[in-house]
Amino acid sequence: MGSETFLEVILAILLPPVGVFLRYGCGVEFWICLLFTLLGYIPGIIYAIYVLVG
Template structure:
């Protein structure tokens, strides 16, 4: 798979399951745990954060 395909898969996962999308993008870093907290507060904040992680290509 090329890097572009992986980003598309991560983006889809970030929308459907934000913590999984964040985990695949950044691993077990502070951003993953921030995403868990945001998802507990509501699904939409978690989605926004996970999509932001994928869109900016954050790494840990």
């Protein structure tokens, strides 16, 4: 895991859509993460980490 990925994961824990946005921009992954975050903070974190690490 590189330093960029580490920073994205830290941001994904604090603000999930921001971490995903840094990697994918305003793509589908960002909007799914934003929806999960609005529905519940924990699902947003889980999805963001899944997308960034996986």
